Structures are given as structure tokens and as C-alpha cells.
Amino acid sequence: MIKKIYFQSIFFSFFFIKEAFAAESGGMPQLNPEFWVSQIFWLILSFGVMYVILSKLILPKISNNLESRKSQILENIEAAEKQREDSESKIKEYDEIISKSKVEANNIFNQSREKAIKDIITKKEILDKQIDEEIADAEKEIQSLRRSAPNKIVKIAIETSSVLVQKLIGAEVNNSSISAIVDDLSKRNGDKYYGN
Amino acid sequence: MAANPMSQFDVYRIGPEIKVGAFDISFTNSSLFMILSTVSILLIFNLGSKKNSILPSKIQLLAELSYTFVSKMISDTAGSKAKPYFAFIFSLFMFVLFCNMFGMIPYTFTVTSHIIVTFVLAAFIFIGVTVIGFIKHGFGYLKLFIPSGVPAVLLPLIVVIEIISYLSRPISLSVRLFANMMAGHTMMKVFGGFVVSLGIVGGWLPLSFSVALTGLEILVAFLQAYVFAILTCIYLNDALNLHH
Numbered sequence: 001m002i003k004k005i006y007f008q009s010i011f012f013s014f015f016f017i018k019e020a021f022a023a024e025s026g027g028m029p030q031l032n033p034e035f036w037v038s039q040i041f042w043l044i045l046s047f048g049v050m051y052v053i054l055s056k057l058i059l060p061k062i063s064n065n066l067e068s069r070k071s072q073i074l075e076n077i078e079a080a081e082k083q084r085e086d087s088e089s090k091i092k093e094y095d096e097i098i099s100k101s102k103v104e105a106n107n108i109f110n111q112s113r114e115k116a117i118k119d120i121i122t123k124k125e126i127l128d129k130q131i132d133e134e135i136a137d138a139e140k141e142i143q144s145l146r147r148s149a150p151n152k153i154v155k156i157a158i159e160t161s162s163v164l165v166q167k168l169i170g171a172e173v174n175n176s177s178i179s180a181i182v183d184d185l186s187k188r189n190g191d192k193y194y195g196n
Numbered sequence: 197m198a199a200n201p202m203s204q205f206d207v208y209r210i211g212p213e214i215k216v217g218a219f220d221i222s223f224t225n226s227s228l229f230m231i232l233s234t235v236s237i238l239l240i241f242n243l244g245s246k247k248n249s250i251l252p253s254k255i256q257l258l259a260e261l262s263y264t265f266v267s268k269m270i271s272d273t274a275g276s277k278a279k280p281y282f283a284f285i286f287s288l289f290m291f292v293l294f295c296n297m298f299g300m301i302p303y304t305f306t307v308t309s310h311i312i313v314t315f316v317l318a319a320f321i322f323i324g325v326t327v328i329g330f331i332k333h334g335f336g337y338l339k340l341f342i343p344s345g346v347p348a349v350l351l352p353l354i355v356v357i358e359i360i361s362y363l364s365r366p367i368s369l370s371v372r373l374f375a376n377m378m379a380g381h382t383m384m385k386v387f388g389g390f391v392v393s394l395g396i397v398g399g400w401l402p403l404s405f406s407v408a409l410t411g412l413e414i415l416v417a418f419l420q421a422y423v424f425a426i427l428t429c430i431y432l433n434d435a436l437n438l439h440h
Contacts, residue, residue: 028378029203029205029207030205030312031311032207034207035224036312037220038207038223038224038227039224040312041219041221042221042224042231043230043313043316046227046231046233047234047287047317051284054237055284058238058242058245061245061246062245062263065245065248066264073250
């Protein structure tokens with residue numbers, strides 16, 4: 001700052017010497033007291049009026065605006081926080097409902113599967129019984145057939161042998177003697193013929 | 197003479213001569229720019245505070261940013277006790293800033309380049325701060341001149357120095373602003389004169405200087421307003437919070 005003033009004084013002296021302005025304006029207009037009172041008066045007037053209007057009307061409004069904005073932003077943040085909490089609890093509810101329904105669906109699925117399996121088992125049992133009965137019937141028939149078969153064979157053997165004997169010898173043979181022979185044969189070789 | 201770099205600081209009457217008693221309080225170009233500055237401040241801040249929307253408009257943002265800037269400056273330097281003086285420091289800062297900035301427009305008059313204007317402001321601040329100090333602390337305010345931790349031998353010397361430095365506050369405050377403004381504007385005028393005198397051949401160099409100086413001077417205009425306001429805060433801090 002001192003440098004600047006020094007610098008200036010050089011400038012001023014330069015101009016004053018060269019163009020002789022000193023006579024015209026009397027050096028620095030700042031030091032001319034002609035309008036000092038006027039400047040002081042207008043400064044106090046304008047600055048005072050500005051100060052009064054600023055401090056009484058405008059600055060309180062600005063600080064009010066700032067404060068209300070701050071409080072409004074705080075309120076908004078609070079509301080947002082509340083809504084966030086609400087949505088979080090709702091999400092929790094939804095999750096619960098979903099997990100509950102999943103469990104329910106699982107239960108229903110399991111129940112129906114068990115039912116189906118039971119049905120299948122009962123039906124299978126019934127079928128098995130039927131099949132067993134039929135097999136038993138068939139076996140009985142086979143058994144009875146098997147039992148009656150030797151008698152019939154014996155009869156056939158007797159008749160055939162009596163007819164053969166008659167044709168070969170031309171004499172009638174007593175049926176009882178033939179049956180005795182067949183019986184004897186069948187008893188001896190019965191194992192071989194019937195596989196018993 | 198337009199070539200005289202000091203002629204831009206001439207004060208001249210606009211309109212008739214007004215006299216109250218022995219005093220001449222005529223309306224001058226200086227008064228015109230004082231009123232222009234105050235009216236534009238009031239207009240801007242009135243527009244900026246009229247509507248209160250959550251999303252501020254540009255002018256509202258300007259007003260609110262200046263408000264928070266000054267209030268932060270005060271609370272940083274003078275603490276919370278200085279809150280009642282906020283409006284004064286805000287007006288002071290804005291007034292000096294606008295006067296400085298109006299001076300940056302070509303063919304305008306810089307109100308703050310006159311020692312009498314800055315001295316009245318500084319003297320008012322000085323007297324106000326002293327009165328506040330005596331009201332708050334009574335005669336205890338005189339302790340301001342006795343720094344703590346000074347050996348008793350040096351005390352008479354230190355007290356004299358402190359008193360001189362205290363009394364020179366209004367002078368340093370006013371001369372700082374006035375001299376900065378005057379020097380900057382004179383320099384710009386001188387370089388402008390060089391542009392004309394060196395003509396189309398050599399005028400480019402001072403012209404580029406002039407351009408650079410304009411930027412510098414806008415910075416200085418802001419900085420000096422800031423320094424003026426912050427020094428006021430510091431003086432106020434001395435009066436409110438007696439630390440010595």
C-alpha cells in the first residue's frame with residue numbers, strides 16, 4: 001500500500017510538472033474540501049436509509065426465508081424417513097405372507113402326494129388280492145386236473161389194452177385182470193410218468 | 197482535461213446549489229453514485245427476499261449467499277456476541293462493495309476513492325466500537341492497552357504503542373480503502389492514456405496491461421470491501437470479547 005502511494009506520488013509529480021495541472025485542479029481532488037460537507041451529508045443520508053431499510057425490512061425476511069427453508073428441508077427428510085420405515089415394514093409383511101403361503105403350498109402338495117400314494121397302495125393291494133385269488137383258482141384247477149389225469153389214463157390204458165388184446169388174440173380178456181396189470185405198472189412207473 | 201488521471205476523481209455539482217446555513221450540501225456526482233449503490237443494493241436484496249421458494253431463484257440465491265457469507269464472516273471473527281451488529285456490518289460491506297464495483301464501470305465515479313467518505317465510515321466505526329467497549333466493560337476496556345505477559349519495565353512503552361495503534365485505526369482503515377481505490381483507478385487511467393498516445397503501433401502493450409489491470413481492480417474492489425468489513429469485525433471483537 002505504501003508502495004502504491006509512493007508510486008502514485010511519482011506519477012502525480014510527473015504529470016504536474018509536465019502539463020502543469022496543478023494550477024488547474026489544485027492537486028488531488030480528494031483534498032479539496034469544497035464538497036466535503038456535501039459528501040458527508042449524502043453519505044450519512046444514503047447509508048443511513050439503506051441501513052434502516054436493510055435491517056428492518058430486508059434482512060429479517062432473508063433470515064426468515066433461510067430458517068423456513070431449513071425447517072422445511074428437515075421436515076421433508078423426516079417425512080421421507082417415515083415413509084422409508086413404512087415401506088420397510090410393508091416389505092417385511094409381504095415377505096411373511098409369501099413365506100407363509102410357500103409353507104402352505106408345500107403342505108398341500110405333501111398332503112395330496114400322500115393321499116395319492118395311499119390310493120395307489122390300496123388299489124395295488126386290491127389288485128394283488130384279485131391276482132392272488134385268480135392264481136389260486138387256476139392252481140386248484142390244475143391240481144384237480146392233475147389229480148383226475150392218472151385215473152383217466154388208467155381207464156384209457158385198460159380199454160386200449162383190452163381192445164388190443166381182443167384184436168391180437170381174438171379172445172375176450174377179463175377187464176379186471178387188465179386193470180390189475182395197469183395198476184401194477186402205473187404204481188411202479190408212476191413216478192416216471194407224472195413227475196411226482 | 198480528460199488526459200489528467202486525477203480528473204476522474206473530481207466532484208462536481210449536479211443541479212442547483214443547496215446550502216444549509218454555511219454548509220454546501222449540493223447534490224453531486226458523488227451523491228449520485230452513493231444513491232445508485234444504495235438503491236441497487238436495496239433493489240437486489242428486496243427482489244432476493246420477496247419470494248421464498250424452496251428452490252431459490254438466481255437473485256434469491258445471490259441474496260442468501262451474501263447473507264450467509266457475511267454472517268459466517270462475523271461469527272468467525274467476532275463470535276456470537278456480534279449478532280446485533282450484523283445488519284450494520286452487512287450494510288457496510290455491501291455499500292463499500294457496490295461503490296467499488298460501480299467505480300469499475302467506465303465513466304463512473306468511485307465514491308470510495310475519496311478520503312472523506314472512507315474516513316467518515318472509519319471514524320463512525322471507531323467511535324461506535326469504542327462506545328460499545330466502554331458500555332460492555334466500563335473502564336475495564338482500558339485493559340485493552342495492557343497486553344498480558346509483558347514485563348513491567350516495558351509496560352509504559354507498550355501502553356503508549358498500543359494507544360497510538362488504537363487511535364490510528366480509523367486512519368489506517370480509511371486510508372487503506374481510499375488509497376487502494378485511487379491508486380488502481382489512476383493506474384488504469386494512465387495506461388489508458390498510454391494507449392491513446394502510443395497509437396495503433398505501440399498501444400497494444402498498455403492496452404493488454406489495461407485489460408489485466410481491470411481484472412486485478414475488480415479483485416481489489418471485492419477484497420478491499422471484504423478487508424474493510426473484516427477489520428470492522430475484528431475491532432468489534434476487541435470491544436465485545438476483551439482478551440488481553
